[in-house]
Amino acid sequence: MSERVILVIDDELERAEALKGMIEFMDSPAVRISVPDEWQNQLGEARAAAVFLANGLQADIVDKIVREIGDIDPNIPIVLMEDNADE
């Protein structure tokens, strides 16, 4: 069975790596998705346990990702990073 990982979808490298590092510090596998539109390709064989969506992603991209997550498994939690969560 393929591994479940937490996705960090964020095109800002430094912010994404900081969050990914914290998630991994909590013993949870995490993958950074640098091209939001292609998150499924970048995920590869792994399965999403949860998806963190960075603040500032374009609304249409967020909509697309949420719809695609719903098609795969509507139970996958989606964490919306808001305001100064990256500071």
Add this chain to the structure above:
Amino acid sequence: MSDLQATYPWAKFYRLQGPLKIDSLGQIIDEIWAQHSHNRRQRSLETPVGRLVGISPGIEELRNLIGKVAPSQATVLIRGESGSGKEVVARAIHEASGRTGEFIAVNCGAIPDTLFESELFGHERGAFTDAVSRKLGQLELANGGTIFLDEIGDMPASMQVKLLRVLQERVIERVGGAEQIPIDLRVLAATHQDLGEMMNAGTFREDLFYRLNVFPLDIAPLRDRPEDVPVLTQELVRRLRVDQRTSVEFSDRAMAAMQAYNWPGNVRELANLIERLSVVKPHGRIAAADLPVAIRGRDIEAANDAVDLGSSSLKQHLAEIEIGLIRNALDQSDGVVSRAAELLKVGRTTLVEKIRRYQIH
């Protein structure tokens, strides 16, 4: 993003606000994994095709017992009539057990006696004439997982003693091999036979019976839980809608007839019936008249059921009744039109014309 929850009410959104803090992030991470654990357990008990779907006390009790026995290592003996869903229960136990290995199902009634040992234990190259290479047996393939021995009552006596040894010592030996291979197995067995009676008759080993019968689970036949027929039907129809894009529904009278039927083939027979009906009438309302005679009986009320339906014209109602009667006659006559015409007491030419007009296949 504040409108997202309204746009996608099904989605499980969390919000992480303000500066990123380890506490708030940790809380969300914990919730995520707890939710996954819950979903996995829920899904494992929501097994496929109408199998553990049901509202009867018997099915609720079964679900409850599965939840209790699944995480243990106990050997389970599943008893139930043919088509009642014994393999489904076994799969549910495996999925809820947390065991990471494979679920391997073996139908003991389908393996010739001469191949049984090789099938179950595997063989080394050259063990016998046709053994051109090493082959792993089903027990070894299930190592780390679950082996499901269906129709265990059909297992030959010579194999019963070998299986007993596996259960006692947790090792196997391939045919033609000398190595003792330790295995970590969960054993589930099923039967539609009375193993106790077989034990008394000397056709099933007493010691094996007690080894297997650690935790017996009984699946009630469908005829004893008619309240499950509507929910099973609903679930089966839903699956067909997804898989085959059909949209059948059943009239109240049709459902009443189905609930009154004794279902000798149990859930499997119900699933087959619904699949067949959805082929012949993929987007309509199934009236009692559309059901096989064995289910709806021959009473005229059932044949008149279609009159209760919808707002279509008398002509349409009559046509539906006629189509149902023709289909039943064709069913009973194995598709031989002349015989169906005799049953319907009409001329063959008339029937052929009606079949053509109604496009009955």
